[in-house]
Amino acid sequence: MLLLASAGLRAQTGGLVRAVHGRAAYAYTAHVVSFGVRAPATSGHARTIRYILRELRADHAGIETVPYIAHTPGGTFHEEDIVAKFPGAGKGQGILAVCGHFDTKIEKKFRFVGANDGGSSTGMLLELAHALAAHRLRKPVWLLFLDGEEAVVHWQGKDNDYGSRHLAHLWVRQGVAPRIRALILVDMIGDKDLDILRETNSTGWLNSFIQSAAGKLGYSRYFFQTSSAVEDDHIPFLHAGIPAVDLIDFTYGPNNRQSPGPYWHTAQDTMNKLSPHSFRVVGRVVAKALEMLAAQ
Numbered sequence: 001m002l003l004l005a006s007a008g009l010r011a012q013t014g015g016l017v018r019a020v021h022g023r024a025a026y027a028y029t030a031h032v033v034s035f036g037v038r039a040p041a042t043s044g045h046a047r048t049i050r051y052i053l054r055e056l057r058a059d060h061a062g063i064e065t066v067p068y069i070a071h072t073p074g075g076t077f078h079e080e081d082i083v084a085k086f087p088g089a090g091k092g093q094g095i096l097a098v099c100g101h102f103d104t105k106i107e108k109k110f111r112f113v114g115a116n117d118g119g120s121s122t123g124m125l126l127e128l129a130h131a132l133a134a135h136r137l138r139k140p141v142w143l144l145f146l147d148g149e150e151a152v153v154h155w156q157g158k159d160n161d162y163g164s165r166h167l168a169h170l171w172v173r174q175g176v177a178p179r180i181r182a183l184i185l186v187d188m189i190g191d192k193d194l195d196i197l198r199e200t201n202s203t204g205w206l207n208s209f210i211q212s213a214a215g216k217l218g219y220s221r222y223f224f225q226t227s228s229a230v231e232d233d234h235i236p237f238l239h240a241g242i243p244a245v246d247l248i249d250f251t252y253g254p255n256n257r258q259s260p261g262p263y264w265h266t267a268q269d270t271m272n273k274l275s276p277h278s279f280r281v282v283g284r285v286v287a288k289a290l291e292m293l294a295a296q
């Protein structure tokens with residue numbers, strides 16, 4: 001409360017949107033990618049967690065760490081989700097959540113640094129945290145930095161989404177799940193050739209909300225030119241009864257011709273394939289959607 005007053009926080013419409021900067025999100029991403037491989041049980045993974053926590057403390061977020069043990073076909077890993085909580089400025093009911101994964105895929109044949117896949121979601125969430133530190137919405141906003149999204153051996157059955165599955169189950173047991181009004185997942189959102197697909201497992205009205213937010217900002221051309229179903233971190237939350245939408249560009253590479261794109265899960269997933277403008281577009285659309293949801 002003291003902080004709220006001293007920082008002169010504002011809750012007016014548009015404040016959060018303008019506070020999201022593509023260059024800053026890109027810079028956060030570059031910093032995380034500089035840690036190299038960030039798969040579970042690597043030093044880059046530990047450094048990423050320390051860095052996220054340091055930035056969130058600087059943004060005065062309420063921080064909840066949720067450690068868990070992932071039993072995978074490739075061994076047992078100590079993993080950790082991080083929840084950053086920003087209180088609402090008004091009496092708005094329900095919590096708004098934005099999430100993304102920070103782990104990178106375990107890859108033995110080459111050095112996989114996941115600039116877009118694992119990096120961009122982390123950088124985007126850190127920039128949203130920075131923006132939310134200065135611009136409260138009427139409803140609380142929680143940012144979920146999810147661990148263990150990637151498969152350890154093969155993406156099938158339960159060898160994926162370890163962090164989101166753990167958190168969604170926890171929220172059901174704790175009675176938190178019904179309090180989450182909407183959850184927006186960002187994944188692989190930094191591609192220079194931005195093309196966010198309409199993900200068809202996602203909650204219909206939330207997809208419409210995103211489309212409307214993109215339209216209001218003049219960004220319609222980057223959204224929903226194609227539709228397809230993608231299994232991602234939003235699925236466990238959907239199973240928990242939480243309205244959820246996955247914003248993902250799965251045609252990662254030039255010209256958006258292939259899905260998955262040519263850079264996906266390759267050594268080519270590096271910072272030079274990303275652009276600050278794409279971070280700006282997605283970040284501002286997410287911020288706009290949050291403002292619209294908070295006003296409901």
Ligand SMILES: [Zn+2]
Pocket residue numbers: 105117150265
């Ligand atoms: Zn991946």
